Amino acid sequence: MPVALVTGASSGIGAAVAERLAVQGGWRLALNGRDRNRLDRVAARTGGAVFPADLIVPGATEVLVAAASLAGQDRIGLLVAAAGVGWAGPLWTMPGDAVDRLLTVDLRATVHLVRLVLPSMLAAEDGHIVLVGSVAGSVGVRNEAVYSAAKGALGVFADALRQELHGSGVHVTLVVPGVVDTPFFERRGVPYARSRPRPMPPDRVADAICRAVALGREQVYVPGWLRLPGLVRSAVPGLYQRLAFRFG
Ligand SMILES: NC(=O)c1ccc[n+]([C@@H]2O[C@H](COP(=O)([O-])OP(=O)(O)OC[C@H]3O[C@@H](n4cnc5c(N)ncnc54)[C@H](OP(=O)(O)O)[C@@H]3O)[C@@H](O)[C@H]2O)c1
Numbered sequence: 709m710p711v712a713l714v715t716g717a718s719s720g721i722g723a724a725v726a727e728r729l730a731v732q733g734g735w736r737l738a739l740n741g742r743d744r745n746r747l748d749r750v751a752a753r754t755g756g757a758v759f760p761a762d763l764i765v766p767g768a769t770e771v772l773v774a775a776a777s778l779a780g781q782d783r784i785g786l787l788v789a790a791a792g793v794g795w796a797g798p799l800w801t802m803p804g805d806a807v808d809r810l811l812t813v814d815l816r817a818t819v820h821l822v823r824l825v826l827p828s829m830l831a832a833e834d835g836h837i838v839l840v841g842s843v844a845g846s847v848g849v850r851n852e853a854v855y856s857a858a859k860g861a862l863g864v865f866a867d868a869l870r871q872e873l874h875g876s877g878v879h880v881t882l883v884v885p886g887v888v889d890t891p892f893f894e895r896r897g898v899p900y901a902r903s904r905p906r907p908m909p910p911d912r913v914a915d916a917i918c919r920a921v922a923l924g925r926e927q928v929y930v931p932g933w934l935r936l937p938g939l940v941r942s943a944v945p946g947l948y949q950r951l952a953f954r955f956g
Pocket residue numbers: 715716717718719720721722740741742743744746761762763764789790791792793794813814840841842843884885886887888889890891892893895
């Protein structure tokens with residue numbers, strides 16, 4: 709049975725994906741996060757194996773991929789890169805270490821994980837990579853400049869990878885969720901304050917991810933209307949800027 713490596717599996721979207729994959733069956737789950745207790749609880753519900761690791765630590769991605777492959781005694785057939793952190797506030801008030809942490813967890817570690825799982829997927833001519841982006845990466849959100857940059861980079865990373873992997877049997881899905889009801893906002897230190905869009909349960913994003921993997925979809929917005937802001941921004945940038953200044 710191929711291994712599904714899920715990062716961010718100790719909480720929110722990653723934990724919900726692990727639970728969906730367990731119900732679906734056909735995967736040996738390798739669960740990564742930092743919090744051992746929460747990971748153990750997800751493992752108890754899903755039958756997955758835990759691989760606690762802080763993805764900021766240099767070399768952690770190499771150790772994680774090697775350990776997950778060895779423990780499963782099979783290749784990694786699915787990577788769901790759901791680990792991520794946020795930060796909110798004007799860029800000039802953002803501490804340097806928070807910039808580095810965000811870029812490392814949300815972008816750098818993800819790129820390395822993808823780089824490391826690809827050789828065995830390519831050898832098997834079969835594999836699927838799921839990157840968890842954000843609508844902030846489609847449009848750029850005020851007070852989330854670094855987060856927007858990291859998530860936007862994941863979007864073009866996915867586009868470029870798809871070209872490199874064309875015809876290889878390895879698929880790349882970018883999932884772009886809107887607001888999801890997880891500890892993400894509490895952890896970034898600034899709660900979600902808008903009345904709309906209303907936060908959705910992480911199960912909804914997990915369902916979309918599992919469907920995208922089953923159907924080989926390249927890009928999935930959850931909910932679907934979230935593709936509109938990005939389309940307006942590309943088609944009529946002037947109008948988009950005016951709307952963004954007005955409504956944020
Ligand atoms: N919530 C939203 O509204 C929303 C919207 C769009 C996109 N997203 C994206 O969805 C993904 C999952 O977020 P979420 O909402 O599920 O948030 P969450 O509940 O806070 O979960 C974040 C996960 O990332 C892991 N993580 C954070 N720092 C890590 C590190 N240094 N090393 C290893 N793992 C680390 C956490 O592990 P520990 O807890 O064990 O440290 C946790 O499992 C993120 O990429 C986020 O940007 C979220």
